[in-house]
Amino acid sequence: MIRVGVFGAGGRMGTTVCQAVVDDPGLELAAAVDPFHAGLDLRQVNGIAEHLQMAPGPEALLAANVQVAVDFTQVDAARENVAWLAENGIHAVVGTTGFTDADLDDFRAAFTSSNCVIAPNFAIGAILMMRFAELAAPYFETAEIIELHHDQKVDAPSGTAMLTAQRMAEASADWAPDPTVEEVVPGARGGKGPAHIPIHSVRMRGMVAHQEVLLGTTGQTLSLRHDTYDRSSFMPGVLLAVRKVAEHPGLTLGLDDLLDL
Numbered sequence: 001m002i003r004v005g006v007f008g009a010g011g012r013m014g015t016t017v018c019q020a021v022v023d024d025p026g027l028e029l030a031a032a033v034d035p036f037h038a039g040l041d042l043r044q045v046n047g048i049a050e051h052l053q054m055a056p057g058p059e060a061l062l063a064a065n066v067q068v069a070v071d072f073t074q075v076d077a078a079r080e081n082v083a084w085l086a087e088n089g090i091h092a093v094v095g096t097t098g099f100t101d102a103d104l105d106d107f108r109a110a111f112t113s114s115n116c117v118i119a120p121n122f123a124i125g126a127i128l129m130m131r132f133a134e135l136a137a138p139y140f141e142t143a144e145i146i147e148l149h150h151d152q153k154v155d156a157p158s159g160t161a162m163l164t165a166q167r168m169a170e171a172s173a174d175w176a177p178d179p180t181v182e183e184v185v186p187g188a189r190g191g192k193g194p195a196h197i198p199i200h201s202v203r204m205r206g207m208v209a210h211q212e213v214l215l216g217t218t219g220q221t222l223s224l225r226h227d228t229y230d231r232s233s234f235m236p237g238v239l240l241a242v243r244k245v246a247e248h249p250g251l252t253l254g255l256d257d258l259l260d261l
Contacts, residue, residue, distance in 0.1 A: 003066050005064065006069070008077075012231060029045075030061075039056075070093045078099075091116070092118075112250075118253055120254070124259070126209075129224050129225070130164045133168055144198045147212075148202040148207050148210040151203045161211060166194045175197065
């Protein structure tokens with residue numbers, strides 16, 4: 001039985017993670033941390049003991065002998081949470097996006113007595129989409145990425161879009177230049193990601209997380225699209241990471257290694 005703690009337990013993703021952990025017979029929800037809801041029972045989680053209350057700080061994880069902690073908070077909070085987990089020898093599973101390369105270097109150096117998995121997307125379909133885009137990249141000369149998210153997402157482009165572009169750029173260095181000579185509206189051609197692949201970000205109410213990769217070459221195009229309609233879609237990937245993080249030393253980026261892709 002793996003004892004699990006959850007940061008941001010009062011938020012929508014945190015509550016969903018708590019429910020997924022409670023529903024898994026191999027996991028135990030041992031602690032929940034949320035400074036904005038400290039002292040409240042996790043009554044919105046079915047099947048949980050009513051006495052489990054949200055704690056104001058990470059010290060509750062030590063008191064509960066947590067082995068793996070899950071973080072879906074904001075990047076400033078997550079940066080501190082992840083560093084604390086490394087310092088205290090607790091495995092980390094992180095879905096928060098927005099970390100810098102310097103942050104990742106710090107995490108690589110810090111996780112020596114425990115491990116960390118950081119993934120911009122825990123939906124298995126999204127992981128496969130990125131892999132397919134990577135495989136297709138050498139056979140096309142042009143590509144663009146369109147990512148669409150709910151209107152509460154504060155960073156753009158998404159971590160998934162940036163990772164997709166990075167993997168495509170590493171798979172092929174032969175991309176045609178953008179023919180645009182004038183943007184009537186500044187930014188109309190999107191932001192330029194790795195290898196100058198255009199990335200377009202949409203923020204809209206009613207959406208959860210969606211991405212389309214468009215690839216084109218002479219006489220043909222290929223469209224790869226993944227749609228997430230509910231936060232529960234991320235839970236199989238989160239639970240996979242919780243179960244396997246102990247087997248992957250140091251820092252692991254993405255779920256590919258856990259899925260043997």
